[in-house]
Amino acid sequence: MSEQITITVQTKKAGEEMHLLHTVGRTVLETLRESGIELPSLCSGMGTCGRCMVRFIGYAPLPSQTERGRIEPDRLREGYRLSCMAKPVKNCVIQLLFKSEEKIKVLTESTVGSMEGMGREEDGDYYGGLKQGSSVIAVDIGTTTIAMRLLETVSGRVCDTYTCLNPQRSYGTDVVERIRAGSDGKAQQLQELVREAMRKGMNQFFQSAVNNKLCKSKRMAIACNTTMGHLLMGYSTDTLGKSPFTPVNIALTMFDFEGVPAALLPGISAFVGGDIVAGLYACDLHKAQKTWIFLDLGTNAEMAIGNGGRILCTAAAAGPAFEGKGEGNTTGPERIEAISHLLKEGIIDETGLLQEPYFESGIEVNDICVTQKDIRDIQMAKAAVRAGIHFLEEKFAVSMPEYRPIEKVYLAGGFGFYMDKEAAVRVGLIPPELEDKLEAAGNTSLAGAEKAARKMCMDIKEMRELDDIIGNCEVFNLAAQEDFDKVYIEYMNFVRFYK
Ligand code: FES
Structure with a gap:
């Protein structure tokens, strides 16, 4: 039998220790992973990203x-070593x-999607035979975080919220890393x-439901990106990682999760x-009679434009x-603000170069x-987003003669929520x-998941609005x-083009 030893793990919280076999x-x-400790690992243990670094106190194994x-x-x-x-x-x-x-905040708030007090009362019943006290669960599985809410179906009152980092x-x-891990047998x-x-969230909600005198949840709606959906459902991720990037299934999928009828949007x-479909649905953009843009900016930037259902x-x-x-352990909005300030002060030039004596040290x-790498990361990301907006507007104007100037830009997600608008424009x-x-x-x-879960309780046909979004x-x-390369490269600089 293989020899076993004990690893004592000291976390960032002073005095907190764990003992792992x-x-x-x-x-x-x-060993850390099997014990449920979430260490970041960008390179899946290839030893190239450095994100899984730990420090041995006292004895440390020989470095590779x-x-x-x-x-x-x-x-x-x-004693610093790569744990992989x-x-x-x-x-x-x-x-x-x-x-x-530790700095990642799990955002659950939203300024859209409110549908308080739906249905009508008939002898104490509501649409679909719902009674007050019925509850639903909404789930957002992000690549970074998971957010869940327990809602009273009829009033829409949020009775409890559960959030965690995506383990x-x-x-x-x-x-990309998750797809690779999925395809590598994980x-x-x-x-x-x-x-x-999700089960942990449901366990918490079970107690809250009792406290709030709610019945067992009738429905659950889950919104997530295509990769998270594939991993949740156990679909192969092999085809998501290579051209032509064909998903196994992206249709509305009904299934049972821990005894609750669930819908994967x-x-x-x-x-x-x-x-994104959930976001458009929450904002009612499939019905909007104005031209709008929807941006969800994370490691993948999703962008949409629309008007009149199209x-x-x-x-x-x-x-x-x-x-x-x-680098420097910062959040995206913080870096945008800092870089905006440095541009204003002339410490970063138009090409994104950090002036001496800061080039090496930040x-x-x-x-x-703020390091030179932070600046380059922002330049590449903003060039991708601006190129996206550029082509969205261009293509939409060509194909939709009644195209009008953009009336509203919805920023979805945590980055957009905490971002300083002026700084975002300046960079x-x-x-x-x-x-x-x-x-x-x-x-x-x-x-969007909240809205879908509540509508599911009324009538499953209410979900057809989601099909309208996808069909259009x-x-x-x-x-x-x-011209993508040309447009992308021009937007890399901290100057304005095309507008
Ligand atoms: S996981 Fe990337 S270096 Fe260890």
């Missing part, structure tokens, strides 16, 4: 060649170092992780998923710029350190003429557009 020959990362190449000698002597490489052979103590996740993060922070673990997180493509969508990889994981602004993420049209709409994916939606491949 570890089999000699395995990596520390494997890869670790010698990645970690400075001083830090190696101080480190294989201790005797009892040891490690400190977890990852900090940026699949230990297999990679973006969808699909079942990934499915179980997300389902376990439909998506549009591999890159424009049910979270919807045009696209998506672009935006990298880590909008997320809470840049510069501190409002307690956060060139948002065209200046759209600044006063911006609305931070919050977690529209959760809002056209998706185009941004990177395949003629």
Whole structure:
């Protein structure tokens, strides 16, 4: 039998320790994962991202060649190791170092999607035979976070909220890494992780339902991107990771989750998923008689334009710029604000170059350190978004003669919610003429799931609005557009083009 040792894990909370049984020959990362500790890992344990770093206190295993190449000698002597490489052979103590996740706020608020007090009372019953006290559950499974709400069906009152980081993060922070992990034989673990997180939420809601005198939840609606949906349902992710990026199933899917009839909301493509459909649904954009833009900016930037029911969508990889994981342990909105300030002060030039003496070390602004890499990440992300808006407007104007100027821009998700509008315009993420049209709409994916869950209770046919959205939606491949490279490169600079 393999020899077993104990790893004592010290977390960031002072005085908190865990003792994990570890089999000699395995990596520390494997043991941490199996114990439910979410360590970020961008490279799936290839030893290239450095995100899984831990520090050994006292005894530390000999560093591998890869670790010698990645970690400075001083830090190696101080016990720093990559947990995906480190294989201790005797009892040891490690400190977890990852900090940026502590800054991730799970957004549940939304400014849209309210449908308070639906239905009508007839002898105490409402549409669909609902009585007061009936409840539904809405779930938003994001790549980074999970948010769930328990609602009283008829009034829409939020009775309880459950949030957590998506535990699949230990297999990679973006969808590309999750797809790879799913295809590398980890699909079942990934499915179980997300389902376990949902079960925890349901257990919490079970007690809240008792406290709020609610009946067992009648329905659950789940909104998520296509990859999260595939992992939840146990579909193969193989085809999501390679051209032509064909999903296994993105139709509205009814299934049973822990005894509750659940609906996984439909998506549009591999890159424009049910979270975006839920967002459009929450904002009622399939009915809007005005021209609008909808932006959901994360590691994948989803963008849509529409008017009078017609919807045009696209998506672009935006990298880590909008997320809470840049160098210097900062959040996306913080970095946008800091970079905007540095541009104003002339410390960053138009090409994005940080002036000396800050080029090597970075510069501190409002307690956060901005590095040259942070600036490059923002440049690439904003170029992708601006190119997306450029082609959305161009294509929509060509195909819709009654196209009018944009009247409203909905910013979905946490980045848009916490982002400073003026700073976003100054760095060139948002065209200046759209600044006063911006609305931070919050977690529209959760809002859409709430609306869908409540409508499901009335009549399943009410879900047909989701089909209307999908039926009227056209998706185009941004990177395949003629002139894409030219437009993208021009938007990389901190100057305004085309507008
Ligand atoms: S270095 Fe990337 S997971 Fe360890």
